[in-house]
Amino acid sequence: MAIRLGDVAPDFTADTTEGPISFHQWLGDSWGILFSHPKDFTPVCTTELGGFAARKAEFDARNTKIIGLSVDDVTSHDKWKGDIAETQGTALNFPLIGDEKHVVADLYDMIHPNANDTLTVRSVFIIGPDKKVKLTLTYPASTGRNIDEILRVLDSLQLTANYTVATPVNWKDGDDVIIANSVSDEDAKVKFPKGFRKLKDYLRLTPQPNK
Numbered sequence: 153m154a155i156r157l158g159d160v161a162p163d164f165t166a167d168t169t170e171g172p173i174s175f176h177q178w179l180g181d182s183w184g185i186l187f188s189h190p191k192d193f194t195p196v197c198t199t200e201l202g203g204f205a206a207r208k209a210e211f212d213a214r215n216t217k218i219i220g221l222s223v224d225d226v227t228s229h230d231k232w233k234g235d236i237a238e239t240q241g242t243a244l245n246f247p248l249i250g251d252e253k254h255v256v257a258d259l260y261d262m263i264h265p266n267a268n269d270t271l272t273v274r275s276v277f278i279i280g281p282d283k284k285v286k287l288t289l290t291y292p293a294s295t296g297r298n299i300d301e302i303l304r305v306l307d308s309l310q311l312t313a314n315y316t317v318a319t320p321v322n323w324k325d326g327d328d329v330i331i332a333n334s335v336s337d338e339d340a341k342v343k344f345p346k347g348f349r350k351l352k353d354y355l356r357l358t359p360q361p362n363k
C-alpha cells in the first residue's frame with residue numbers, strides 16, 4: 153500500500169555500502185531522506201548520487217541523514233562507486249542500500265508496474281525525528297531530481313515543525329512566511345514580535361521567525 157504523509161516510515165534491516173543497518177536505529181534522532189534509484193550503472197542515477205554526495209554537508213547541517221537505494225546488490229554498488237567518483241568528482245559518502253530482492257522497494261511502494269515492473273521509480277521520502285513521513289516525491293526514471301528543491305522543502309518542513317507558520321509559493325530560507333490561521337491577531341503580536349502584514353484576514357505575512 154502507498155505510504156501517506158503522517159504514516160510511520162516502515163522499519164527494515166538491509167545491507168548497504170556501509171554495512172548492515174536497521175533503518176530506525178540508523179536514523180536515531182535525526183531527520184532522514186530515503187531515495188530510490190532504478191538501477192546501477194545508469195546515467196541519470198550516476199549524476200544524482202554524485203550530486204547528493206557533493207551536497208552532503210548541507211544535509212548534515214540540517215541534522216538530516218541521507219540514504220539511497222537501488223535494486224542491485226551491494227557488490228554491484230561497490231563496483232559502481234568508482235564510476236560515480238570518476239565521472240561526478242565526488243565519491244559516495246552516504247550508504248546505498250542493496251535491494252536486489254525488492255524488500256525495501258516493496259515496503260515503500262517504489263516499484264510502479266505501469267512505469268516499469270522491475271525497476272524503482274525515483275522516490276523521495278523525508279522522515280522526521282518522530283519517524284513519521286513528512287514528504288513524498290515521485291519522479292520517473294528519465295528525470296533526475298533537483299537537490300535545491302529537496303533542501304528547500306526540508307527547510308520548510310523543519311521551520312513549520314517548530315513555528316506556527318506555513319511557507320508560500322516559491323519560498324526559500326530567509327523569505328517571509330505565512331502565519332497559521334489557528335493563531336489570532338492578538339497572539340500573533342506576541343508570537344511574532346517582528347510584526348506582520350495583513351493582506352487578508354486569512355493571509356498574514358511575517359519575517360521568518362528563526363532568522
Ligand code: BEZ
Nearest residue numbers: 190191194195196197293
Ligand atoms: C538512468 O538513471 O539514466 C535510468 C535508469 C533506468 C531507466 C532509465 C534511465
